[in-house]
Amino acid sequence: MGANIIHADLDAFYASVEQLLNPSLRGRPIAVGGGVVLAASYEAKAFGVHGGMPGRQARQLCPDLQFVSGHFDEYQRLGDAAIDVLVDFTPAVERISIDEAFADVSGSVHLFGAPEDMAKTIRRRVRTELGLPISLGVARTKHLAKIASQVAKPDGLVVVDPPYEETFLRDLPVALIWGVGAVTQERLADAGIATIGQLAAARPQSMERLLGRTAGGKLAALARNRDPRPVVTQRRVRSVGAQSALGKKPAVTSVIRPTLRHLADRVASRMRAKSRAGKTVTVRVRFADLRAVTRSITLPAPVSATGILAEVAEELVHTALADHPTESNISLLAIAVSQLDDDTALQLELPLRLQDEKRCPGTRKGAARWLADRAMDAIRDRFGKEAIGYGSVALGDRRAIPDAFRELAEREL
DNA sequence: TCTGGGGTCCTAGGACCC
DNA sequence: TCTGGGGTCCTAGGACCC
Numbered sequence: 001m002g003a004n005i006i007h008a009d010l011d012a013f014y015a016s017v018e019q020l021l022n023p024s025l026r027g028r029p030i031a032v033g034g035g036v037v038l039a040a041s042y043e044a045k046a047f048g049v050h051g052g053m054p055g056r057q058a059r060q061l062c063p064d065l066q067f068v069s070g071h072f073d074e075y076q077r078l079g080d081a082a083i084d085v086l087v088d089f090t091p092a093v094e095r096i097s098i099d100e101a102f103a104d105v106s107g108s109v110h111l112f113g114a115p116e117d118m119a120k121t122i123r124r125r126v127r128t129e130l131g132l133p134i135s136l137g138v139a140r141t142k143h144l145a146k147i148a149s150q151v152a153k154p155d156g157l158v159v160v161d162p163p164y165e166e167t168f169l170r171d172l173p174v175a176l177i178w179g180v181g182a183v184t185q186e187r188l189a190d191a192g193i194a195t196i197g198q199l200a201a202a203r204p205q206s207m208e209r210l211l212g213r214t215a216g217g218k219l220a221a222l223a224r225n226r227d228p229r230p231v232v233t234q235r236r237v238r239s240v241g242a243q244s245a246l247g248k249k250p251a252v253t254s255v256i257r258p259t260l261r262h263l264a265d266r267v268a269s270r271m272r273a274k275s276r277a278g279k280t281v282t283v284r285v286r287f288a289d290l291r292a293v294t295r296s297i298t299l300p301a302p303v304s305a306t307g308i309l310a311e312v313a314e315e316l317v318h319t320a321l322a323d324h325p326t327e328s329n330i331s332l333l334a335i336a337v338s339q340l341d342d343d344t345a346l347q348l349e350l351p352l353r354l355q356d357e358k359r360c361p362g363t364r365k366g367a368a369r370w371l372a373d374r375a376m377d378a379i380r381d382r383f384g385k386e387a388i389g390y391g392s393v394a395l396g397d398r399r400a401i402p403d404a405f406r407e408l409a410e411r412e413l
Numbered sequence: 414t415c416t417g418g419g420g421t422c423c424t425a426g427g428a429c430c431c
Numbered sequence: 432t433c434t435g436g437g438g439t440c441c442t443a444g445g446a447c448c449c
Contacts, residue, residue, distance in 0.1 A: 036417050051449085054416050097420095097449045179422090181447045214423065215446090243418060280441085290416075294443060336420090401417055409419045409449085 003138050003161055004106035004115055005231065007145035008122065010082055011133040011154045013099035014039035017075055018068050020131045029062050031055070032070045038405065042154055072404035078130055085125050089118050094231045098408060102142050104231040116159045123157060140165070143227050147176050165225050170197035177222055184211060184219075199223040237413045240278070241336030242266040242406070248288050251321055251330045257314060263335045264310035266406075268303075271337065272370075272377055274413035277302035278337035281309065283316040286332035287324065295320045302341045305370040309335065 010016065014032040019025045019041060029044035031037045037058050040049040047062035058065055079098040086093050089112055092104040105115050112118050119136045126134045133155035137148025140162050151172070152158040160168045174196055175185050187210055193199050199207075200223040208216030221227050242263045249255045260283075271277055281303070282296035295316040303309055313335045321327070385403075 033417085035414090038417075052417070054414095056414080057416090100449070179447065183446060212424075237420080238422095239420070241419065245417060247414080282442095288415095292444095296442060298441060331416090334418090406418065409417090411420060 001140055003140050005139055005142050005145040006103045006105060006119055007137045007149040008086060008101050009135050009149045010099040011135055012041050014070055014075055015041035016132050017078055021071060029064055030066045030068055031058055032068055034067055072408050075408055081130055082126050085122055092231050102231050119157050141227060142229050143178060143222060144225060146178055150176055172196050174199055196223050237411050239336050239338035240267050240270055243332060243334035245332045246330060248329050248331055251328055256317055259333050260313045261310050264313055265306045267335055267337055268306040268309050269377055271304040275343050276340050276413055277304035277343035279339040281312045282336045283313050284334035285317055285320045285330055287327045288329035288331050293320050302343060304343055305366055306373050307369045308366050
């Protein structure tokens with residue numbers, strides 16, 4: 001089997017788009033965002049600025065850093081356009097995020113030649129047609145292709161031919177392995193393991209002792225490059241959620257209820273739009289000191305009605321707060337729904353069945369609310385999201401992330 | 414002015430059933 | 432009454448990714 005998997009990754013994507021749109025930003029350290037850095041240009045990264053970093057800290061590291069507010073619609077458009085370039089070479093494209101995808105070109109070699117040549121063409125086209133830098137890795141497996149594209153950054157191409165896989169991996173840091181974050185890296189370092197070669201040479205038993213059975217075994221397989229995962233064109237989403245950072249607010253109903261309303265509306269309307277519903281509702285409460293707890297419940301029937309979701313979430317938040325009576329301030333609330341089902345007709349049939357009404361009191365009321373929500377959805381479709389409903393309740397916070405960014409981060413259901 | 418938002422997967426203990 | 436084992440689901444927490 002040859003090196004037929006391509007991993008494509010747009011470089012410093014949001015920042016590159018800003019530099020594309022505004023030439024005066026090119027070659028300069030810039031950050032998209034404000035209160036928090038959503039993306040940093042390579043010029044800013046050289047100062048240690050990175051995504052997720054508080055804006056104040058970024059300014060300290062890089063006094064000349066220029067903040068720009070994002071053009072989120074452009075990110076979506078250009079990200080889609082880059083993926084389209086890949087799709088010109090094969091339909092077997094697995095999109096990982098707005099700016100990243102795998103492509104399996106094994107079926108396209110007879111049309112376009114060697115994968116390396118396809119990769120060169122892809123890079124050239126993205127550069128000339130879209131004006132964006134992109135890095136590509138070409139290898140025998142997804143995992144290896146992803147490592148290769150990381151090594152290729154910025155704006156490069158790395159091909160790993162099968163005979164050279166071990167040589168290629170040997171001296172790379174373990175952090176390049178997908179799934180090895182700060183904690184695992186630290187644990188491995190304590191065991192004297194810093195490179196992928198050292199990891200591959202380690203005894204599997206000691207890895208399992210260090211990291212647990214599954215993680216240890218998996219990591220050993222990855223390090224030895226024995227991990228052929230297929231490129232999956234479309235993957236079903238398994239949970240839908242929304243969260244809102246609050247700064248520091250008192251944990252009182254006048255704060256909690258409207259926030260949960262808003263979050264429930266976001267989550268539930270997304271589910272309804274795709275005719276899905278979910279049985280397990282999870283809330284997350286983060287206290288002022290940034291410690292967080294979760295509470296969840298699995299309901300007897302799937303829900304996608306805003307009102308019911310909001311009420312269940314409020315109950316869960318109250319149980320979480322009751323378990324931490326000394327915490328009087330909260331900094332974040334989140335709602336997620338999992339155990340998703342297709343809800344086709346389900347929500348309408350449920351109340352008609354007496355057993356269900358008995359087993360699940362309130363189901364009839366639930367269906368009525370679901371219908372009311374569908375009516376609101378229809379109005380929003382026609383007149384826009386702000387036309388009706390819970391809108392941007394309680395999110396007057398200056399640091400609130402724009403809705404356009406939230407939509408960008410949402411995964412297709 | 415003490416940190417965004419949307420996700421996936423794994424683990425471990427307990428409940429419950431056979 | 433006590434002892435034994437396996438499977439599945441639920442819940443809470445945590446690591447990790449983009």
